[in-house]
Amino acid sequence: MRKLLLFSAMVMAAGLAPAAAAAAAPASAGDVAIQAGPTAQQLLAKTASCKQVSNGKYKTDDETGRTIAVCDAGSAVFWKADMDIDCDGQPTARCNKNTDPWFQPDTAYPRSDGKALIADQTPYIVVPSISSTWNFEKAGLKGAGSCAVIYNNKVLYTVIGDTGPKDIIGEASYATAKALGINPDPANGGVDSGVTYICFKNSKVSPIENHDKATSVGEGLATKFVQG
Template sequence: MRMRPLTLAAASGAALLATGVLPASATGAPTTPASAQEGTVSAADLLAKVTSCQQISNGTYRTDAETPATIPVCGKNGAVFWKADMDIDCDGRRTANCNEDTDPWYQDDTAFHQSDGRPLAADELPYVVVPSSSGIWDYASAGIRGGGVVAVVHADQVEYAVVGDTGPTEIIGEASYATARALGIDPDPATGGTDSGVTYILFTNSQVSPIENHAAAITLGDRLAQQFLRSN
């Protein structure tokens, strides 16, 4: 039976208050992350739950075109995860930080769009790139969709993001300019990123609406992270 997407709107008021984070405003305006430790769940607690991998992908991914395929997608109760590098995605709306001059691989669109129909803004919204569906893994069949909540863990920091774009079918480990910046990773799309040490925990059957509301991603992400700790 296919589960209905868990949205912020569907969450009860009591559950939202239990997170200790105020619900997002109705405007859905994107906000710049104020801190890389978002919510109440620590990086250490999340990482303790993903020390072993029950592989759900049919194969493994490369972190870059020239590296060997060694990264599996792993399954847990309520989430899928992988451990990889972070390449910088600067696609979407043109801004001072993300455009043809700053990013050699720039594209003016993202796979998922914000509520007004425009592409996402990579330097404003923390989002994660998932590999396009292939024989290796089909993200949609695993309950992952645009706007799904992701806990991105780097060192002792947790940043909540959304699934915002899709990438090559054989490469994994990419997030938006805003995600990298919040985690203290160099966000330059041409020279930035980090070669390792990033864990991506994607909560299945979750969805933030509107997708561009980062405050809503924090609220829902914190609640799902607490649930993830309890169920694994």
């Protein structure tokens, strides 16, 4: 209640009408901010065509064909795929060897304290391990790099937190899925299609586990991406 009164006072001081104030307040899902920068439509408009930079295409799952290309978009690269759930990292009640048949207690890129990321706390995405199909490092991406994930008209700013199989693409952490309204269960969650991943070249979020920082960095880069 105190926060609501404070927000109302700020609105009055700024001279904003209630509708404008509502538009100014960022949407959220749980404790994870969704969007306050460019809209999903603005970002997706920049991914309407694909200038393929991967040497081949990726599968979304072991049993599927190779249909997903990585595309260059100037200051970013993107791909459109599914979302499988990554629960790797520090064990929690939601992410552990009992809840996740493929659980690993580490991530490719650690937190600032040297420990693995926490998948049900930090929104991160997984990039395919370097192979002849695509070398994400040569494309300007790196651990803790900034990415926007778009699903169902929602935009979530994340980091590159882990690497996955060399021939599969389309995976993100429990926290990413939950924030976007996707079933985050590592055993049977995820979604089969409709997810766009945009990763900004030569970017870094520090510390990697700070989602507020990931959001502010991502919003700035996304704005430049849309305008450019």
